[in-house]
Amino acid sequence: DGGITQSPKYLFRKEGQNVTLSCEQNLNHDAMYWYRQDPGQGLRLIYYSQIVNDFQKGDIAEGYSVSREKKESFPLTVTSAQKNPTAFYLCASSISSGATGEQYFGPGTRLTVT
Amino acid sequence: GDSVTQMEGPVTLSEEAFLTINCTYTATGYPSLFWYVQYPGEGLQLLLKATKADDKGSNKGFEATYRKETTSFHLEKGSVQVSDSAVYFCALSDQKGSQGNLIFGKGTKLSVKP
Helix, strand or coil, rough: CCCEEEECCEECCCCCCCEEEEEECCCCEEEEEEEECCCCCEEEEEEEEEEEEEEEEECCCEEECCCECCCCCEEEEECCCCCCCCCCEEEEECCCCCCCCCCCCCCCCCEECC | EEEEEECCCEEEEEEECEEECCCEEEEEEECEEEEECCCEEEEEEEEEEEEECEEEEEECCCEEECCCCEECEEECCCCCHHCEEEEEEEEEEECCCCCEEEEECCCCCEEEEC
């Protein structure tokens, strides 16, 4: 079955450590996205990538980094510079950005930093 | 910039009641409009969409009509079930450049009681 996988589902880290969240898709989509979800805040865009080896900052990119070395993969690193990293992180993909905009989401990773 | 405003929740209904969740938007150009649903602990699933004015999106008994004159895309269902309990997000596709990124409302939590 085609889809988006995120791992792990729950992640715990100590403050000051970098952590990388995995996102893989087998939908052959060109565009991929990372969102952060906080209670009552909706979804906020962290980074997006329209094509391999290219990515752009979203609305809240500070303290995060990404790479897009393969079409299928778009890992997100939460660095120690992110002041409030505890949140639910969602990865999404779409056929291409600039189309109808329909995005497909993974199951999410809940990150807790103490 | 573009934005989406949803009615605040939570919304609590009895089974078989009529549901309306209001959504209005501000956008330049002609965005596509979406409703996504998120069940507890999961990612978002596309519920329905409309790509131009007067289009009606529908799925699983839910409907929403793209109203350009009132800049609205209200979600309706004639008879809700307990299984409809979830958070519902209205979204529009950002038409800046050709990015096609999604802008989300803050979500409306629906609880349906038996």
